[in-house]
Amino acid sequence: MQYDYLIVGSGLFGAVFAERAAAHGKKCLVIEKRNHIAGNIYTEKIEDIDVHRYGAHIFHTSNRAVWKYVNRFAEFNRFVNSPVANYRGEIYNLPFNMNTFAQMFHIATPDEASDVLARQRSEIKGEPQNLEEQAISLVGRDIYTKLIKGYTEKQWGRDCKDLPAFIIKRLPVRLTYDNNYFNDRFQGIPEDGYTAMIEKMLGDTEVRLDTDYFSDRDGFSALAKKVIYTGPIDAFFDYKFGKLEYRSLRFETEVLDQPNYQGNAVVNYTDRTPDYTRIIEHKHFNFGTQPKTVITREYPTEWQSGLEPYYPINDERNGALYEKYRAEAEKLPNVVFGGRLGQYRYFDMDKVIESAAELCRKEFGEALE
Ligand code: FAD
Ligand code: UDP
Numbered sequence: 156m157q158y159d160y161l162i163v164g165s166g167l168f169g170a171v172f173a174e175r176a177a178a179h180g181k182k183c184l185v186i187e188k189r190n191h192i193a194g195n196i197y198t199e200k201i202e203d204i205d206v207h208r209y210g211a212h213i214f215h216t217s218n219r220a221v222w223k224y225v226n227r228f229a230e231f232n233r234f235v236n237s238p239v240a241n242y243r244g245e246i247y248n249l250p251f252n253m254n255t256f257a258q259m260f261h262i263a264t265p266d267e268a269s270d271v272l273a274r275q276r277s278e279i280k281g282e283p284q285n286l287e288e289q290a291i292s293l294v295g296r297d298i299y300t301k302l303i304k305g306y307t308e309k310q311w312g313r314d315c316k317d318l319p320a321f322i323i324k325r326l327p328v329r330l331t332y333d334n335n336y337f338n339d340r341f342q343g344i345p346e347d348g349y350t351a352m353i354e355k356m357l358g359d360t361e362v363r364l365d366t367d368y369f370s371d372r373d374g375f376s377a378l379a380k381k382v383i384y385t386g387p388i389d390a391f392f393d394y395k396f397g398k399l400e401y402r403s404l405r406f407e408t409e410v411l412d413q414p415n416y417q418g419n420a421v422v423n424y425t426d427r428t429p430d431y432t433r434i435i436e437h438k439h440f441n442f443g444t445q446p447k448t449v450i451t452r453e454y455p456t457e458w459q460s461g462l463e464p465y466y467p468i469n470d471e472r473n474g475a476l477y478e479k480y481r482a483e484a485e486k487l488p489n490v491v492f493g494g495r496l497g498q499y500r501y502f503d504m505d506k507v508i509e510s511a512a513e514l515c516r517k518e519f520g521e522a523l524e
Contacts, residue, residue, distance in 0.1 A: 214231065240301075303323065369390070
């Protein structure tokens with residue numbers, strides 16, 4: 156065997172594992188079917204601006220070891236995600252905080268906001284049964300109607316009454332004037348982009364681009380003692396139990412001959428129209444002052460073969476199907492399934508690193524040290 160590990164996929168999971176493996180003297184081969192490294196956190200320069208090709212990525216974590224780890228491979232800037240919502244031209248701050256309540260209810264103090272929220276929340280009696288009820292019981296009907304309903308239905312392609320409550324639970328609701336979208340202790344964007352960070356993690360590890368594992372799976376597998384597979388788990392088993400479903404996204408990117416289009420990195424469009432959910436203006440992630448600007452409109456779409464699978468759909472059918480594949484995976488001692496596709500989980504980047512670190516603990520006896 157030429158290699159200790161064959162790593163399928165050069166995304167964050169594969170790169171963290173490759174970095175740790177190399178640090179423990181292991182020899183790895185990374186194969187990647189795309190023509191670039193970094194998976195979905197890939198950034199590329201357009202007009203000297205780091206453009207997030209597969210959607211905006213903000214690094215945030217409360218895990219000090221993870222933060223310390225990523226800072227070895229990138230200098231992080233002071234970016235704090237503070238998206239703005241545009242509902243039919245009306246502008247509101249997100250996440251739901253005193254700025255939003257002042258704009259929506261024309262009040263000024265936390266007590267006044269609490270009174271309005273309590274009145275509006277009381278519409279829901281008992282445990283919320285779906286996303287609509289959960290949203291109203293968190294922030295009341297006015298905010299639900301203007302800032303949640305349209306956005307969520309576009310994002311998920313389903314009525315809010317048919318969506319699970321948990322999707323919305325993670326949005327912060329605050330009685331302070333704090334527009335930070337995340338509650339995490341650490342946050343930022345790599346100053347030179349995520350691609351450079353992944354490049355550093357991969358270091359001297361051999362990487363073959365434009366190389367699909369399935370073009371010669373037996374040949375590739377024979378090269379290494381163990382396979383770390385970060386592609387879709389159902390594809391690995393030739394979809395023998397059926398296909399897992401995803402939500403996909405379509406990105407429309409435009410270069411504009413003006414320095415500042417929307418004054419913020421992220422503007423959410425929270426009504427049913429337009430069809431896109433948000434516009435990203437990439438330069439604002441890095442406080443850019445370039446003469447031009449690059450914007451991306453993000454359109455959610457139903458996933459089908461050939462499209463990128465972005466968000467796993469955590470409903471009963473897909474959950475049960477994933478369990479079947481996971482049981483098959485457990486029977487293969489020399490293949491590890493990792494990352495958001497291998498584990499069919501919506502993982503933020505810090506969770507991907509934690510999950511890769513957990514694997515490193517098993518393989519090398521230590522995690523990120
Ligand atoms: P991936 O990045 O998907 O890497 C898997 C790699 O495997 C890919 O490069 C793929 O091409 C390759 N591959 C698959 N099959 C094969 C094969 N057969 N042969 C060879 N190679 C193969 N997280 C945050 O923390 N903050 C954010 O702001 C954030 N924003 C997001 C926005 C969007 C729109 C999306 C979809 C996700 C966002 N995330 C965010 C999550 C983040 O993208 C993931 O946590 C992370 O990219 C997962 O890394 P991964 O290595 O598991 O998967
Ligand atoms: N959401 C919303 N309005 C917004 C932003 C988010 O209703 O302006 C809802 C929507 O249902 C979304 C969920 O909150 O799916 C989680 O939002 P988050 O920004 O965490 O989702 P992401 O797109 O990052 O997965």
